[in-house]
Amino acid sequence: MIAWEFGSADLAGLRFAHSPLAEVVASAFVLRNGGHGGLQASWRSRVLASLPRWPTFRAVLFGPHGHSPDFLTPPPRTARPTLAEELAAMAASPLDEVAAQVSAAWAGHDQPPEIRDPRTLLALLVPEIRAYFEVAIVPLWPRLRAAADAEIAGAARTMADHSARAMMARLHPKLDWTGSALLLRYPGKQGQWTLDGHHLTLLPTGFAGAEVFAMPDSPAGRTLWYAPGGHGNIWLPTAPNAPLAALLGPSRAAVLALVSAPYSTGEVAHQLGLAAGTASYHLTTLRDTGLVTAVRAGRRLLYQRTALGDQLVQDSRLTTPARRSPAGSA
Structure with a gap:
């Protein structure tokens, strides 16, 4: 169990968004880990066949430790950002942070040449993500966006009809809110996080499936990804x-x-x-x-x-x- 300190006052800074890049990264986890109950099997087999076309994307997201560098998913600046907007924010990431995060993902292993220089990495990665998005995400994008929109509307309705606590409680079975902390039920993990002065952005992400993903210490901000209600109907x-x-x-x-x-x-x-x-x-x-x-x-x-x-x-x-x-x- 991880307790993310999140008091009532922090609700003023809470926001929702739907991130194309969060869907990209979460979909890569599905490719790497095998998906959820066979529902995504046909999607996965189709996209895996194209994966060799994007060597930089594969090197960054399929590293030996299974880490996803935080620079790939900067907190969205708007509720419904476009892929172009998010890629521009990603490409503007400080080069020293890019280099440090990629090195951490490959610690103890030789990095492929295309990701050793952060400037070259970003130049190669942006068009590869754009191409990947067209193949892997665009066919599902209307459903992904609709599921996220419905989730955000439902959360707002729950807050209006009941309370902020009720809204937080409905998000996901692995999440709970005590009034002073957001609890994340991560098997085998324990700890305590803080927002450290940052706002928290909640990202309904169709590809998240049964998992909950958190960025608790990114210099760019704090985000939490979880699957919207009815996400299985995307497939x-x-x-x-x-x-x-x-x-x-x-x-x-x-x-x-x-x-x-x-x-x-x-x-x-x-x-x-x-x-x-x-x-x-x-x-x-x-x-x-x-x-x-x-x-x-x-x-x-x-x-x-x-x-x-x-x-x-x-x-x-x-x-x-x-x-x-x-x-x-x-």
């Missing part, structure tokens, strides 16, 4: 498909399709227009069959698909029969 149809509905029933299939990210019973009921008792019954049944897990976050019980649930949704989508073309058409 799935928005409505449950016919095989899944036939197996589970339409309502229960809709519940399973929805909880790719953590949802409470009330949120499931609201999203799907179900009675609270009906939503609770379906969630309990899915939990009892191993398709959904329940994690307590403060006073709330949050439900999310297990790897088995992810695989069932994915497999049923792949087995959906193709529609026949009208007679006479190609």
Whole structure:
């Protein structure tokens, strides 16, 4: 458990944004670590095949220690920055910081020649990230942006309807807020961080999946990345498909399709227009069959698909029969 000191007064500086570069870096983690429950398998295989085209990008993000240098993801200056804006901010990073962060990521190993000089590194990296973004991110960008926008709107609504504490509690099962600190449940890690006079920017990041990523000591600022609600639907149809509905029933299939990210019973009921008792019954049944897990976050019980649930949704989508073309058409 890590406690990030974050008192009530710091709420005045709290902000949300959606960062193209955060999606880029988080997507590289998916390429490196294997993704989440098979949902991204086709995306991953397609992008991995193109990875040799970007040697500088690969050297910076796929180093021997698995670190991502902080200069790659400067805190966004606006809520909806463009890739060009963020690349310009990245390219303006102090060269000594770039060199130090890359050296730390390759400590004990020989650095590839293209990343030894920070000026050359930045000159090569900017066009490679732009090319990578076109291949890996652009096809998913409308869904990534829509998921982040919905998450930010939902957080604002929770704060307006309830409280700042309720808003913080809904973010992610691995996060909790005590009123004086933001708690990050990192297995095997303990510590205490401070904002050190910086504002905190929360970044809903579709590729973050089940993980939470933090930049607690970057000279540029403090950020926290987490997956927005419903992030699994970025790779799935928005409505449950016919095989899944036939197996589970339409309502229960809709519940399973929805909880790719953590949802409470009330949120499931609201999203799907179900009675609270009906939503609770379906969630309990899915939990009892191993398709959904329940994690307590403060006073709330949050439900999310297990790897088995992810695989069932994915497999049923792949087995959906193709529609026949009208007679006479190609």
